[in-house]
Amino acid sequence: MRKDLGxxxxxxxxxxxxxxTYDEEGNANAMNAAWGGIVGNKEIxxxxxxxxxxxxxxxxxxFTVSVADVAHLTACDYVGIVSANKEPDKMKKxxxxxxxxxxxxxxxxxxxxxxxECELIxxxxxxxxxxxxxxxxxxxxxxxxDGEVSLEKFAPITFDxxxxxxxxxxxxxxxxxxxxxxxx
Amino acid sequence: MRKDLGxxxxxxxxxxxxxxTYDEEGNANAMNAAWGGIVGNKEIxxxxxxxxxxxxxxxxxxFTVSVADVAHLTACDYVGIVSANKEPDKMKKxxxxxxxxxxxxxxxxxxxxxxxECELIxxxxxxxxxxxxxxxxxxxxxxxxDGEVSLEKFAPITFDxxxxxxxxxxxxxxxxxxxxxxxx
Numbered sequence: 001m002r003k004d005l006g007x008x009x010x011x012x013x014x015x016x017x018x019x020x021t022y023d024e025e026g027n028a029n030a031m032n033a034a035w036g037g038i039v040g041n042k043e044i045x046x047x048x049x050x051x052x053x054x055x056x057x058x059x060x061x062x063f064t065v066s067v068a069d070v071a072h073l074t075a076c077d078y079v080g081i082v083s084a085n086k087e088p089d090k091m092k093k094x095x096x097x098x099x100x101x102x103x104x105x106x107x108x109x110x111x112x113x114x115x116x117e118c119e120l121i122x123x124x125x126x127x128x129x130x131x132x133x134x135x136x137x138x139x140x141x142x143x144x145x146d147g148e149v150s151l152e153k154f155a156p157i158t159f160d161x162x163x164x165x166x167x168x169x170x171x172x173x174x175x176x177x178x179x180x181x182x183x184x
Numbered sequence: 185m186r187k188d189l190g191x192x193x194x195x196x197x198x199x200x201x202x203x204x205t206y207d208e209e210g211n212a213n214a215m216n217a218a219w220g221g222i223v224g225n226k227e228i229x230x231x232x233x234x235x236x237x238x239x240x241x242x243x244x245x246x247f248t249v250s251v252a253d254v255a256h257l258t259a260c261d262y263v264g265i266v267s268a269n270k271e272p273d274k275m276k277k278x279x280x281x282x283x284x285x286x287x288x289x290x291x292x293x294x295x296x297x298x299x300x301e302c303e304l305i306x307x308x309x310x311x312x313x314x315x316x317x318x319x320x321x322x323x324x325x326x327x328x329x330d331g332e333v334s335l336e337k338f339a340p341i342t343f344d345x346x347x348x349x350x351x352x353x354x355x356x357x358x359x360x361x362x363x364x365x366x367x368x
Contacts, residue, residue, distance in 0.1 A: 001323070001324045002292075002321050002322060002323055002324070003321070003322055003323075003324050003327065004286075004319050004320070004321055005319070005320040005321075005322055005333075006319060006320065007225075007226045007316075007317045007318055007319060007320070008226075008317070008320045009222040009224070009225055009226070009227075009228075009317065010298065010300065010320045010333060011199050011201070011221065011222050011228065011249065011251065011300065012199060012251050012298070012333075012335075012338070012340035012353075013197040013198075013199055013340055013342050013353055014197075014199065014221065014222060015195050015196060015197055015198065015221075017195070034222075035221065035222045035223055035224065036221050036222075036223060037195065037198065037199075037219065037220050037221020037222070037223075037229070038193040038195050038198060038218075038219045038220075038221070038231070039219055039220060039221075039229055039231040039312050040193070040219065040231050040311070040312075041191075041193055042191045042192075042193070043193075043231075044193075044195065045221070045223055045229060045312075047222070047223040047224050047227075065195065067195065067196050070357050073357060073358045074358070077358070077360050077361060078361075080360075081360075081361050102188075108186075114194065114196070116194065116195065124308060124314075127224070128223050128224075128229075130308075132191075133191045133192070133193065134191055135188050135189070135190060135191060136188070136189040136190065136191070136192045136194045137186050137187070137188055137189075138186060138187055138189055139185070139186055139187075140185045140186070140187050143187065146346075148346040148347065149189075149194060149196075149346060151196075151344055151347075151349075151351055154196070156196035156197055157357060157358075158197055158353065159360070160335055160356075162330075162332040162333060163332065163335075164359055164360040165335075165356050165358070165359055165360070166356065166357050166358040166359070166360065167335055167353050167354060167355065167356050167357060168353075168354045168355060168357045169196075169197055169342065169351050169352075169353060169354055170351060170352045170353055170354025170355070171351065171352060171354070172344075172349045172350065172351050173254050173257060173341060173350050173351060173352045174257045174258070174261070174341075174349070174350040175348055175349055175350070176261050176264075176265075176343070176348040176349070176350065177261055177262075177265050
């Protein structure tokens with residue numbers, strides 16, 4: 001039997017994105033964004049309501065998206081509930097340090113092992129920030145022997161909106177077909 | 185040490201979305217979409233190149249997004265590699281049956297336990313389909329005692345682009361702060 005739950009944002013799994021920006025004085029900020037996704041080979045969209053972060057993006061035309069992981073769960077959750085407008089030491093209290101991206105005018109959070117460096121393309125409907133991914137910066141510790149991100153070494157988390165819970169990814173359960181044959 | 189991987193669509197985790205549509209004769213089709221996400225409380229965006237599915241959406245202004253799960257991994261992968269233009273019996277071969285949505289002109293895939301029923305708002309940059317979520321249809325089998333989707337009962341999958349692998353969600357690893365206190 002199926003049941004109707006109404007209009008809800010229930011897509012699974014969704015990434016937990018930490019948005020990094022600079023203000024006009026070059027101070028780094030970060031916030032936790034729940035809504036967004038990849039929308040092209042080099043494009044990402046993030047839906048943001050008004051924050052210090054959106055003020056910053058309007059000025060710098062750039063932001064980073066770092067992937068929240070199990071190792072930094074508490075810090076990633078913290079930057080989502082505390083505003084830099086109220087807590088100027090937010091980044092320090094989260095335990096985050098930053099390095100300026102070589103590709104865009106936005107900070108890479110050193111502690112988070114995977115970061116997309118993004119340049120704003122346009123804002124759609126006042127809240128949807130469409131950006132071009134200029135580079136992916138990763139900590140070598142999460143790369144496998146093939147030089148790619150290894151989900152055996154990296155543990156991204158996802159958020160369960162209905163229960164305020166974070167879940168980690170689990171084991172590999174299958175392989176996609178490619179060029180007509182299933183890889184094992 | 186960090187390393188630059190270049191411009192890649194490496195966000196984790198990303199959902200595996202099965203897009204359901206009707207053609208002009210009311211035949212149901214499904215395809216596997218890798219790129220997209222929630223972009224508002226009742227909005228979803230899916231990036232699609234030209235397919236039978238996009239022809240259908242242009243006509244019906246509607247589609248469904250069902251979440252691929254461990255139990256239907258093979259069928260969900262199959263609809264992503266076979267085109268309905270070449271295989272008219274695609275849905276039957278996948279083992280999928282459908283019921284017309286009560287809310288939009290698109291098919292709900294009976295076998296997949298969670299489906300977003302969506303009405304097209306607009307197409308952005310020729311490939312980004314922005315839609316309003318009109319309803320979420322779920323199989324009662326994946327609901328917990330609180331009436332919400334339970335990740336203990338539902339096992340959505342995510343795709344690892346670099347290795348053509350599907351991963352399931354794992355265990356709960358933490359709880360978000362809410363209204364100033366951490367729920368346990």
